[in-house]
Amino acid sequence: MASDKKLRFGLPKGSLQEATIEKMAKAGFNIQVNSRSYIPYVDDEELEIRLIRAQEISRYVEHGYLDCGITGHDWIIENGSKVHEVGEFLFSKVSRKPARWVLCVPEDSPVKSVKDLQGKRIATEVVNLTKKYLKKHGVKAEVEFSWGATEVKAHELVDAIVEVTETGSSLRANKLRIVDELLSSTPRLIANRDAWKNNWKRQKIETLSLLLKGALEAEAKVGLKMNIAEKNLASLLASLPALRNPTISSLSLKGWVAVETIIDEHVVREIIPKLKAAGAEGIIEYPLNKVVY
Amino acid sequence: MASDKKLRFGLPKGSLQEATIEKMAKAGFNIQVNSRSYIPYVDDEELEIRLIRAQEISRYVEHGYLDCGITGHDWIIENGSKVHEVGEFLFSKVSRKPARWVLCVPEDSPVKSVKDLQGKRIATEVVNLTKKYLKKHGVKAEVEFSWGATEVKAHELVDAIVEVTETGSSLRANKLRIVDELLSSTPRLIANRDAWKNNWKRQKIETLSLLLKGALEAEAKVGLKMNIAEKNLASLLASLPALRNPTISSLSLKGWVAVETIIDEHVVREIIPKLKAAGAEGIIEYPLNKVVY
């Protein structure tokens, strides 16, 4: 376990790194990566940041080299890591869908279900997950670790692949067909079990979790304000349950009130036409940094 | 015409692509471009996005391959496309000026007006526009299509060019002088005429237009809040017509009110000193995602 006076926190290195550092900044922790040093600067003396591949974080949290870290549910399962799961985070903004590990074959493959893979060869980055899945279905097949470009392999190097997808675009572009889903995965904040028993560390981790959740929640939410004639207010609120717990304040213009609320960004596109129809005026949407209920 | 259950929407590819995708996201439609596929992902099952060169969008909207699209007024005219124009959008943030197609010559050219171009040679990307313009002025000159780097050609390859400019910086840097303006152009949302007659499509396009306008409008606006002693309020509002329809709310501090409004971002720099002079305190400006009147 790392020192008692510091919390050693693992963040995913590589493709997610920039996004994670941005979210940490929104949560209130400014991190600066120095190309000459493997230890990033963070403006909190109680934190020590380590950038580690997402695939490995759960392993180092389990061993205690890290007190806590952010990684995907998929890699915790793949590694079989024994860690405390502190919280689950919101899905990515673009698709609002979790990452899915799916069994895929070429569009014109005769394979229709996992049963058809008996005696075949499968390439994947998640060898353990795939073996467990095959075992569950009583299928014997060779599973080999894929070092990358797995989608391309499905067409001639192996019979099927297990690959991760969010929107499915890349699978479609590669002319692949999904046969089955093995696992759906979201990002998690995990803690080493001993660190979690340490009061100071646990409290620090919980604060981190609260703030990060607040920052991530805010990415999927927006603030919405509008003016409406008082007489139309009740019907507006009745017909729009999405406008949860709005703040109503009176305006200088007699008979009019201002309504303000926080809502899911992705429903705004449906609600704005309805708000206009219900008589709302001067509708504005503004961005948020954090939302903590 | 594309399927009745989907709206096929053309966005400009290339230099404007990133900005357009960002604005669509602000409007509430998250688009993800996959380098292996020419069909981008969008998180709305009723939409199909196509990225097409701005110069060609009006042509494919006219033919019905696209139901609607965003392109410039200039290219609609140049192509002579018969389409329904749904709406005009705000100008770019930097200059707040429309794009202008101008007739240019080198600074030291003897050419003073279009009349001086009789028998000369002109290079341009908008051949039809230029020919129409010359005809209107009764000038006969050769107009040739320029594949790019038009500004450089004015100095030795041709006698004049017709080029687009926003701030004029690039023309000045190339030592060119503007002789005349042929067309001023802003972005438009256009629809295929048959699609516009289809109820479902028309409503979908109108919603898109409303949200996109809201997002673009928001780029040029900001929220402004301040506190002021009640006794100074009237004179503040009287002297500052830009503070349109402010929300006035009382503060816990007796005799003080909070004033909040939405205003054009480019007047803030003139207004803030005046607000301070008028007694306003704690002035804050915040960004907006959408503004829908």
Added chain:
Amino acid sequence: MASDKKLRFGLPKGSLQEATIEKMAKAGFNIQVNSRSYIPYVDDEELEIRLIRAQEISRYVEHGYLDCGITGHDWIIENGSKVHEVGEFLFSKVSRKPARWVLCVPEDSPVKSVKDLQGKRIATEVVNLTKKYLKKHGVKAEVEFSWGATEVKAHELVDAIVEVTETGSSLRANKLRIVDELLSSTPRLIANRDAWKNNWKRQKIETLSLLLKGALEAEAKVGLKMNIAEKNLASLLASLPALRNPTISSLSLKGWVAVETIIDEHVVREIIPKLKAAGAEGIIEYPLNKVVY
């Protein structure tokens, strides 16, 4: 001195250029750099922007080629420039620390204080500053101008260096030890002394200063809103002095009020857990463009 009808304003070129242009945009002045021209476009006809190395700005402001400019306190001192200092700006967001020019040696160097440098050789970009510092301590040493990569030189080319640091990360990565601090520096807006005596220019500079400060201030601040039961309000405010001058407004839900304030972004991470503990609900944090007290 530049023309009376225009204010010629020098901004730092190079590594700080993009950030400065972004801050100017937040202040309300949109600048567009044209790769073919050394004069950037700005959407204010009373301004003329020049991009000049931070090290040289104070010199050109002193000579009157620029009316005003933004540069660091360090370079004003190093150049010994006689200019009027209009204002100091907030520190960078990441570390919230000023830049520090420090005397450094390799971690295992026998040098413990400046006194140990008698007869040695020191490399630095700030030759004048360093010579003055040595003189003050009665130490004679050779000071040579370093054209770059100064940190690497400390290990074999010279005996010590005087280098700038913010978080110290880069010094640690280069195995260097700080012996002493020569100067702590923050960005300043400076004016030519004659320009400052000209009424029109002075007023223009003061407006620029007000808006830029507002924009920079806003980078370190956020808006915070929350709902709380009226009965808990007093204790909340008493225990949290950071919530300076909040706006309290009543909610439609009886017995509850909305509290809104502007606070330093870096205290939010400590305050949010306390707010929750004190009974606050629906806490949201939102970004600001400008804060002008």
Added chain:
Amino acid sequence: MASDKKLRFGLPKGSLQEATIEKMAKAGFNIQVNSRSYIPYVDDEELEIRLIRAQEISRYVEHGYLDCGITGHDWIIENGSKVHEVGEFLFSKVSRKPARWVLCVPEDSPVKSVKDLQGKRIATEVVNLTKKYLKKHGVKAEVEFSWGATEVKAHELVDAIVEVTETGSSLRANKLRIVDELLSSTPRLIANRDAWKNNWKRQKIETLSLLLKGALEAEAKVGLKMNIAEKNLASLLASLPALRNPTISSLSLKGWVAVETIIDEHVVREIIPKLKAAGAEGIIEYPLNKVVY
């Protein structure tokens, strides 16, 4: 026509620019492009280089703004330019095939021949070439200018495209089928007809042509040397006609000779095993800068 004392020479700008400048250097003319100037430096005071889009060069050579230039046979035909063709150059090294403009449709399109395009729509960069081709086959179809990404259009925006290909890889990757070939094209050195009648210019152009051809020829050739026992020499030469006019020199080792020749690089891979079989030893292949017969 440009000045009599200088030869104004147009080289293709853009994707071919770097390769062309490299070939010119091999021919003995070193060119340096300055990002701030549109006139490149060349170390020959009798030359003036202009970088112009390949599509436009023949037009400016015809008009006399350029004395000569390098461009493709395709664009000379498309533009209908009346110029003197000085010489044809070797094909690209990778495929050793000329560029081919081909009529393409999606793999699963019902279109089998140009006749099936009656009344259809075709997108292409070479509108004139395509119209002439359709006319020759008595087919009426709309031909529209494509501003780029033509391959993608074939799948839904138009019925067919006319596109350029060298190896066919890109067409296959886009699931397109070739219906017919319109034109096969290689690079040409062309001259303005008046410039060609001027003795000084013609001689300068001919020298340029000789040296450029020498440099291009050298890209497809290599030098080959080997040692062989004199008794095996005759049968070696008899069986390998590719070894044209070799230089035979005696070695210090009695009974052995050295054979040296210049051959096409692409036959080396077939010849080397045969040379070994015929008794050759110490075979070396070396690169060439120029080959002038």
Added chain:
Amino acid sequence: MASDKKLRFGLPKGSLQEATIEKMAKAGFNIQVNSRSYIPYVDDEELEIRLIRAQEISRYVEHGYLDCGITGHDWIIENGSKVHEVGEFLFSKVSRKPARWVLCVPEDSPVKSVKDLQGKRIATEVVNLTKKYLKKHGVKAEVEFSWGATEVKAHELVDAIVEVTETGSSLRANKLRIVDELLSSTPRLIANRDAWKNNWKRQKIETLSLLLKGALEAEAKVGLKMNIAEKNLASLLASLPALRNPTISSLSLKGWVAVETIIDEHVVREIIPKLKAAGAEGIIEYPLNKVVY
């Protein structure tokens, strides 16, 4: 096994890709990678190129999906692949040293030999190699797969690493000490065992091997020519055994001969001063494309 009429050839994808394609071109096979297709073009209709991670090539050659491929000896061993090894290639030009997989610890680690790793944890990309090595030394330790940045892990995440190095620079920069070497590895051309039994394929592979070896050999060799007085020739050759089998030819200048030979590029720097001392004049060194003995 792939088709009998084509040879399917796997080349390493990624960091070595560009260098490999360049060497193949030198061998006489021009390859063009198309970003939209996973099948590169090659100008030999009997070849089918596949770009696959070096770590995986031996596996796909063993299974017969590839007929042959180029990969490192290390990955053949790590994968335990049963393949026919056709040939070994020369080491890289810079260091002329094979890649070495070494056991490393931090410079100040107490670990002095593999014996000290009992019960410890080791991170590596070559898990099988490392386990075999530990077993041979009777050491029990945990070996975990490292997804990257292995060098950094040695300092705090694990007790030791097994990493690849060529010059040792990167290990020194990371303050690591080599404890032991597990394996020294060079690139190999390998063939599927069935493909090797097929006459046509075997002959094609052997030709490929001959040409590739010739191209790689040529990277480490140069041609050297010089003139020398005949009387000095014998002593020159006697004292310089590196000048193997030179070609001696007489010059027009009486009493002088030209000496020409092929030698290792890395001895030239030692030989040239000696050649000058021995009376050689007009020494020139020229590059080679292929050397086949």
Added chain:
Amino acid sequence: MASDKKLRFGLPKGSLQEATIEKMAKAGFNIQVNSRSYIPYVDDEELEIRLIRAQEISRYVEHGYLDCGITGHDWIIENGSKVHEVGEFLFSKVSRKPARWVLCVPEDSPVKSVKDLQGKRIATEVVNLTKKYLKKHGVKAEVEFSWGATEVKAHELVDAIVEVTETGSSLRANKLRIVDELLSSTPRLIANRDAWKNNWKRQKIETLSLLLKGALEAEAKVGLKMNIAEKNLASLLASLPALRNPTISSLSLKGWVAVETIIDEHVVREIIPKLKAAGAEGIIEYPLNKVVY
């Protein structure tokens, strides 16, 4: 002075770095820069490479931190460094002209000679050189150090600049006029005076010099071979003095000989047409790695 067993060699860092490393490789010394370490790898255990800004190398050679280094004559003079100059190298390939430090003013400046600069302000990177030059001409003017973009300053920040140029392209593009030349400069190999007195070091430096000169010489030379009828040989050689000391060898074709020589690359373009006119056939030009007379 550095250790007696190693030669510490400074190479210019930055814009010339890649070219220098390439030339060192041609000279026979392969250098590999590691982004994590400031000490590059070189495949010669007697060498230690340091990459240092060209402006500083002469200073560190003088002090003995480096035994030798490559830098420009200009910086040796500017720094007033007392070093031993081992050799001068060839000019760059493109222009074959030395770098020139020139006094420049805007094209339309009234300044015609250095005399007109009395009391003016001059910006330059070479402050000492410029001061010495002004003193020589009895002109008093302020000279200030320019941190970069000096060319732009001439137009409004100062009255004149002293800047370096090779072809003059950049000055022309910036509308500057050359008033006078202060210094013409070529690259030099310099040695510390004590190192030069040490036998081992001196010999090592001389070998380095010989090989580097050979490599640089080779960049400006090529090999030329051709066949000619014996009867035409004498007149060919008589009329072409550039064909210095050719090697003549007889061909198997009776009455013909092969002529081979090394000549300046930049005369080839003039000579080839003459060679053809004189009856030469099968002319080939090939590249060289080193030329040592």
